[in-house]
Amino acid sequence: ASTLVFAEHKDSKLEESTLNAVTAARKLGGPVTALIAGKDADKVAVSLADTEGVDKVVYVKDDAYEHSLPEDTAALIRAIREKIGATHIVGAHSATGKNVLPRLSALLDVQQISDVIGIEGEDVFVRPIYAGNAIATVKSADPIKVLTIRTTSFPAAGKSGDKKAESEESSAADKSALSEWKSESISKSDRPELASAKRVVSGGRAVKSADGFKVIYELADKIGAGVGASRAAVDAGYCDNSMQVGQTGKIVAPELYVAIGISGAIQHLAGMKDSKVIVAINKDPDAPIFQIADYGLVGDLFTIVPELTKKL
Amino acid sequence: MSGLRILVGVKRVVDFAAKVRVNSQQTGVETANVKHSMNPFDEIAVEEAIRLREKLGKDKVTEIIALTCGPKKSQETLRTALAMGADKGVHVEVADGQILEPLAVAKLFSKIVEKEKPDLILLGKQAIDDDSNQTGQMLAGLLSWPQATFASKLDIQDKLLTVVREVDGGLETIATKLPAVVTADLRLNEPRYASLPNIMKAKKKKIETLTPKDLNVDVTQRLETLKVTEPPKRKGGIVVGSVDELIDKLRNEAGVL
Structure with missing residues (x-):
């Protein structure tokens, strides 16, 4: 396996859920490359490079990806995947992961596996169905596997310490600007997430x-x-x-x-x-x-x- | 603005209130003699289409087409959509027991889109059987259309669509041009019950039936289900008699405080 992790960020900080996705990616065996895109992607890349289990970071510093609008983000992941030849793409089953990765899967003509709670091999995955009232084990026949993982099923990856991953800047993919981000209202709280x-x-x-x-x-x-x-x-x-x-x-x-x-x-x-x-x-x-x-x-x-x- | 044509996707699923049991062969869940109904998120999508027509007027929303992909019995779900207010139904029929994965459904939808040329596609954000949460996003990707998933508010002015989306931590507002794909979240609206006269009227509405072969779509499964099992059961615990006892248990027995 060779895995590309779709890393998420918020306010120029790495999202905690990406650390869970890295752990899941690690379970697939093979090298793990993390992709981060946004206006401060270079800054977030520093935290990613310091994450245990990440072998390489690719960052795309571009305002167009700041809000992870799915049309352009899916096209970017497709381009980067092709460049590095990844066999697996892993993201969190978060609002952003759920929005972007199925679109990417359609572009790749593969059947995504959503809300993965267990990885039993390169092509065998465990996921809940019927609101968790049943647990399915499925085997994918697709050449590329796209997974969104349930964050609570994979512990967050820690810091890598002095063994930092190399970072590489990459250029943006073709942009369509099909949708426009207007505003958000996010409830701020000092309580734990x-x-x-x-x-x-x-x-x-x-x-x-x-x-x-x-x-x-x-x-x-x-x-x-x-x-x-x-x-x-x-x-x-x-x-x-x-x-x-x-x-x-x-x-x-x-x-x-x-x-x-x-x-x-x-x-x-x-x-x-x-x-x-x-x-x-x-x-x-x-x-x-x-x-x-x-x-x-x-x-x-x-x-x-x-x-x-x-x-x- | 010329009239909008809206395509709504509906799926027949095990009713949300039915008890789900894994079958004895561990290949899936029992579906025989289990109540089925329209996927609740799809009901919200149908309701939104009807409300758009009520809000914008009949000349602005010229047709609401309900589409389902599934076995013969999926027609019941189409009739429900027609009774709620959709104008006509399209049924892509497959054999009983044939599983349609989200990618296959998205491909079938994209073919119907070529024929029907809708301006807006409304779908539920996920089906409550396989919980994939993929079809809308995949369809938008196949069509190269903009997508607005997990919608909790929707507004159309001319051909500009503004959608408030439910995201982690709160809400986000995006704008796109039509045509676009929108998937409905819980709080978009509360679906109506079809009235008896409307249920009767729906029986006369037209349903077109097609097969994946007619549409030249390969629906071969990409995922093989190796097994389906019951989730691990939680053992029921104890009822304590007081706050003091609860604190004692949490500190000294569970060790979580």
């Missing part, structure tokens, strides 16, 4: 209001946790959509997951059931969340959670 946090505290419909989420934030801050929410809480407008944990939101697998006022719909469980330890706090003793929780506590969250925060 949900997808990679070691601890996560999530609130559901029973939190009742945006104001009610205060008790969730207080507990999270006390234990240094990221904050999540169920789809019901997001849809009700208690919190931002970026906080949604579940099959259609973020997939998390922290060491500790505290589900507060969350009944445990399949949709939500699909996003957090790989957490190491699950705590459920809910006033309904029959809530399905208790069937998968390691520790359950039945009662009113507005009494229990402040008490928990105070005693920790």
Whole structure:
């Protein structure tokens, strides 16, 4: 194998999810080249070169790739892949990876394998289907394999120390500018990022209001946790959509997951059931969340959670 | 602006509320005698097409075509789309049990696009059976059209499309010209239920049936499923009686605090 990793960046910093993708790429055997493109690609390339498992970095310093618009980014990955002759392309199953890599796969005429949780060989991959209710092992017959990997299934690659990878600048591919990036509204927070946090505290419909989420934030801050929410809480407008944990939101697998006022719909469980330890706090003793929780506590969250925060 | 033609993709899948069980041969999940319905994200796509017509007017959205690729029973899903308000259906029919991978579906769609010449293609962001999240992006790539995935808001003025997309950490707004491919996320809208009169009317609407061969598309699978298994089960834990007990367990038994 020879693998090209599609590296992502945000605000001129390497995205954490790329470190998980590098670990997955490493499992394929063979050399790993990382591609980074954007206005500060040269700066991000420095962090990539210092990532364990990366043998070579290719960077394309060009404003056109800053927002990873899929039309031009897919064309660029195709061009770089051809140049280095990679047999595998790996990216994170993130919003950007999901947007760009299937388009690339169509350009390459290959059937992408999405949301990979296990790599059993150069052409055998494991992935969840039906919201994680079944696990499929598939073998690809395509000459080039394109994978998006589930970040929680592959540990983040560490720093390489003094064995830094070489970096090489590359020119842009043909650009079509089919779409135009206008603006973004990203919720800023000092709390740990949900997808990679070691601890996560999530609130559901029973939190009742945006104001009610205060008790969730207080507990999270006390234990240094990221904050999540169920789809019901997001849809009700208690919190931002970026906080949604579940099959259609973020997939998390922290060491500790505290589900507060969350009944445990399949949709939500699909996003957090790989957490190491699950705590459920809910006033309904029959809530399905208790069937998968390691520790359950039945009662009113507005009494229990402040008490928990105070005693920790 | 001349009238817009909208193509909407719909897929028949195991109903989101049905219990999914792996079959005893470990080759897939049980689908016989299991309730099927339209993929929920596709329902959102159909709803958005209809709302665009309601908003822009009938002269601005001249036709809404629903397209499905799948076995004979997929016609039921097309009828649902027609009952919601689509004007006509196209069914690319394959044999029962034939699996269509996203790349094959994207190729079939691209052939229908050549025939029907839509200005806008609306699809669900992913199907809830194989959870691939690929078809829309692949179709846009095959057509060399712009794509706007995971849409939570959509606006069309003249031939300019503005889409608010759900991305990690929040929202992003992009603009493209038509024609374009848009995939629907959860919060784009809440789909309507078809009324009984509309369900009756839908029975009279036209459905065109084709095969991959008619369209000259090779749908041979690129992925071989070696096995399908149940996910590892979590053992149910214990219910503790107090906050103090919970803290004690987390500290001394689980060691996570």
